[in-house]
Amino acid sequence: xxxxRAPGQRSGSDGLLDDVNRAIIEQLQADGRRSYAAMxxxxxxxxxAVRQRVQRLLEAGVMQIxxxxxxLQVGFHREAMVGVRVSGDARVAAEQIAELPEVDYVVLTAGxxxxxxxxxxxxxxxxxxxxNSSIRAMPQxxxxxxxxxxxxVKQTYTWGTHTASRAPVDPARSPLGDHxxxxxxxxxxxxxxDRGREHQRDGG
Numbered sequence: 717x718x719x720x721r722a723p724g725q726r727s728g729s730d731g732l733l734d735d736v737n738r739a740i741i742e743q744l745q746a747d748g749r750r751s752y753a754a755m756x757x758x759x760x761x762x763x764x765a766v767r768q769r770v771q772r773l774l775e776a777g778v779m780q781i782x783x784x785x786x787x788l789q790v791g792f793h794r795e796a797m798v799g800v801r802v803s804g805d806a807r808v809a810a811e812q813i814a815e816l817p818e819v820d821y822v823v824l825t826a827g828x829x830x831x832x833x834x835x836x837x838x839x840x841x842x843x844x845x846x847x848n849s850s851i852r853a854m855p856q857x858x859x860x861x862x863x864x865x866x867x868x869v870k871q872t873y874t875w876g877t878h879t880a881s882r883a884p885v886d887p888a889r890s891p892l893g894d895h896x897x898x899x900x901x902x903x904x905x906x907x908x909x910d911r912g913r914e915h916q917r918d919g920g
Contacts, residue, residue: 732776736761737769741779744770748781794837795865798847799829802856806830809856818846829861 736759743755752763752770759766773779802809806824810831814822821834833851837843843864852860 732773732778737773737778740766740769741773744779744781793839794843795868796835796837796843796847797863797865798833798835798851799861799863800831800833800851801828801858801860802830803858804856809854812854812856813851816846816850818842818850 739759740755743750743758752766756763756766761769774781800809800813810822810824813819813831813833818835818837819833820836821832823832824830825832835843835846837846847860847862851857
């Protein structure tokens with residue numbers, strides 16, 4: 717499960733990231749096939765409420781649920797990161813490069829490159845063709861530098877969600893009006909169960 721923010725989503729999606737939704741995202745990052753029922757038990761909501769929240773997160777572009785493959789296992793034996801320098805508006809070049817079928821990742825950067833582009837190719841000839849005939853042929857591209865991957869050491873999508881002051885998930889305080897089964901049935905919930913026994917011992 718990918719939870720990388722899509723372009724332009726920052727201001728529109730921040731309101732969705734309450735503590736309950738953060739917990740749901742982390743559940744799916746650990747296992748993208750986790751059932752709504754299993755997540756409901758963790759966050760304290762009904763299965764229907766979790767399903768609605770997941771759908772809203774998907775529609776807002778906060779996360780994607782996809783099958784992440786190993787390129788080597790599906791016939792792509794060459795991967796590379798290409799640093800690209802461009803003239804003019806780098807955003808225009810980024811959109812054009814992103815349309816290439818071999819490209820799976822494009823970011824605008826600060827520093828010596830304007831763009832970083834990840835390519836997945838079947839072999840060296842395919843990689844050369846993608847760089848030389850597609851990327852370098854674009855009028856805005858001034859120069860490229862290619863970094864061919866030798867070995868993948870780490871790849872993870874389980875970076876969690878960030879908040880300045882993380883509080884435990886409390887569905888009863890959710891602002892989104894979810895159904896909370898059993899709310900109010902246990903007013904002493906969260907209290908120390910040994911507290912009463914301590915008072916009894918103190919009182920003889």
